[in-house]
Amino acid sequence: MSDSIQPVKVLSKTTWTPTLFSFTVTRPESFKFTAGQFVRLGVNPSKLMVYKNKERQVDDSDNPVNEDIFRAYSIVSSPFDEELEFFSIVIPDGAFTSQLQHLQVGDELLLKTTPFGFLTxxxxxxxxxxxxxxxxxxxxxxxxxxxxxxxxxxxxxxxxxxxxxxxxxxxxxxxxxxxxxxxxxxxxxxxxxxxxxxxxxxxxxxxxxxxxxxxxxxxxxxxxxxxxxxxxxxxxxxxxxxxxxxxxxxxxxxxxxxxxxxxxxxxxxxxxxxx
Ligand SMILES: Cc1cc2nc3c(=O)[nH]c(=O)nc-3n(C[C@H](O)[C@H](O)[C@H](O)COP(=O)(O)OP(=O)(O)OC[C@H]3O[C@@H](n4cnc5c(N)ncnc54)[C@H](O)[C@@H]3O)c2cc1C
Ligand SMILES: NC(=O)c1ccc[n+]([C@@H]2O[C@H](COP(=O)([O-])OP(=O)(O)OC[C@H]3O[C@@H](n4cnc5c(N)ncnc54)[C@H](OP(=O)(O)O)[C@@H]3O)[C@@H](O)[C@H]2O)c1
Structure with missing residues (x-):
């Protein structure tokens, strides 16, 4: 499969602690992986709404050029599940997770559709x-x-x-x-x-x-x-x-x-x- 970037929609979010959460997203139809592999997930701060001063709004302050930011994420769900699940840390000053922590059901993330990794x-x-x-x-x-x-x-x-x-x-x-x-x-x-x-x-x-x-x-x-x-x-x-x-x-x-x-x-x- 070519490494296309596909939008995926957030379907659920579970907050474990202030610095740990899980979420599920839609799974692109043709996306296949082996248990243990990881993908690159992306946020575009102009698309991911965040809370600022208690109001939900677009935050592109740390990303003035408005570029997508991608990070490696292992897939929690099984290769046979209809949705994709991920488990994330929050690094307060991390470029990716400082954004990702604010995601809510309905938000859009980006998924690079080539699965990687040999921990299988x-x-x-x-x-x-x-x-x-x-x-x-x-x-x-x-x-x-x-x-x-x-x-x-x-x-x-x-x-x-x-x-x-x-x-x-x-x-x-x-x-x-x-x-x-x-x-x-x-x-x-x-x-x-x-x-x-x-x-x-x-x-x-x-x-x-x-x-x-x-x-x-x-x-x-x-x-x-x-x-x-x-x-x-x-x-x-x-x-x-x-x-x-x-x-x-x-x-x-x-x-x-x-x-x-x-x-x-x-x-x-x-x-x-x-x-
Ligand atoms: C193969 C692979 C798979 C990964 N899978 C996951 C995953 O399933 N879930 C996940 O949360 N992260 C995962 N990561 C880490 C992830 O890619 C990012 O580093 C993480 O999302 C933080 O991004 P950031 O830009 O906020 O901070 P970064 O600038 O990327 O990281 C800043 C610092 O935060 C710490 N850190 C980064 N990731 C973690 C972590 N997961 N747990 C504890 N401390 C961390 C390290 O000290 C790091 O130097 C994976 C990384 C690799 C290489
Ligand atoms: N956890 C938080 O509340 C929190 C919050 C914000 C940011 N962060 C950042 O996230 C990173 C850590 O994330 P994390 O919570 O997953 O913690 P972690 O440091 O990876 O700890 C998770 C587990 O791994 C253990 N561990 C650490 N080093 C080890 C080693 N050399 N050998 C064996 N076990 C080891 C820890 O034991 P020990 O307890 O003995 O270290 C702990 O049981 C750090 O960069 C931290 O600054 C964490």
Whole structure:
């Protein structure tokens, strides 16, 4: 498909915290993607209405030339959904999200229709090992939600572990949706993978959540014990997404445990950095 820019309409918005929100948009008919991929979303400040002095109005003050601004966004929804869903941070002085945070149902965004990215399960050669570990910080959860809404994922592995780290409980978004996805997908597949969700909250104490950063949890074996599985190089695929420091530190921790980067289909670890 050529990389056309198509207008998409905002259909819903969910605000998790003042700096985290999700939204759905219309899906252009011919737009196809693989679970785990990302697209470039655009705003044109002359089209996105914002609140200024409590009144909704066009804001082009930070963008006097009125150019479209594009940023990479992982797709949360499944490749089979009719709408496209995204999960976004708000960086108060970020060129893109300082605009995007004001979007409302009915607003128009721009979508570049070429999907990108290799954080997909298709990158792994068959035969597949039995365990799939998905490790995310913050909005890096997005591609894993898409994978978990693909029946194939539940068919292909015996065990799926999703560990999701946020600073506070309120920033641990999508917890109920994860529960719902698990119920829906395990009822649709014969012999579905056993799923373990591991919430991690690092800056406050929350019942049921681990509190340390991912590299430490892996290096001292806490995560493996919590889940009841070893990180065996023969039986493990492991994907990391989100904060680049987490990706780097976790990658090093995993290598020291004997796992290898996935290249040309072989090896355990696949990663995506968000900045
Ligand atoms: C492959 C890929 C996929 C991405 N998918 C998503 C996504 O699904 N959701 C999303 O919110 N962002 C995602 N991003 C980041 C996104 O492209 C923008 O960086 C983000 O929207 C902020 O844009 P900005 O112009 O406001 O700030 P920028 O100028 O782009 O960023 C300013 C600073 O904000 C911080 N930052 C940027 N993005 C994030 C983030 N997601 N979480 C925490 N801190 C951040 C970093 O410190 C960065 O240096 C992705 C990036 C890449 C490369
Ligand atoms: N969260 C907010 O309220 C907020 C608001 C405005 C702007 N921002 C900006 O957004 C960016 C951060 O976004 P975010 O909320 O998604 O936070 P983040 O810093 O990516 O934190 C998300 C999770 O990742 C963990 N983490 C960070 N570095 C790690 C590492 N090296 N190894 C393992 N885990 C690691 C954090 O643990 P720790 O808690 O131990 O760091 C936290 O549990 C920053 O640029 C920040 O300035 C955040």
């Amino acid at each position: 399960l298709a990158r792994y050669q068959k035969p597949l090992p039995k365990d799939l570990w998905l490790l995310a910080t913050g909005t890096g959860l997005a591609p894993f939600l898409s994978m978990l809404q693909d029946l194939q994922t539940w068919q292909d592995y015996d065990n799926i572990i999703l560990a999701y780290s946020a600073r506070t409980k309120s920033e641990l978004a999508y917890v109920e949706r994860i529960q719902q996805i698990t119920e829906d997908f395990t009822s649709l597949v014969d012999n579905p993978a056993k799923f373990t969700f591991v919430p991690i909250v690092t800056r406050e104490s929350v019942e049921g959540a681990l509190t340390e950063r991912l590299p430490k949890l892996l290096l001292d074996g806490t995560l493996q014990r919590h889940v009841g599985l070893e990180l065996d190089p023969e039986s493990t695929h492991i994907m990391l997404c989100g904060n680049p420091d987490m990706v780097e530190d976790t990658k090093e921790a995993l290598k020291s445990l004997g796992l290898t980067m996935n290249r040309r289909g072989e090896g355990n670890i696949a990663v995506e950095n968000y900045w």
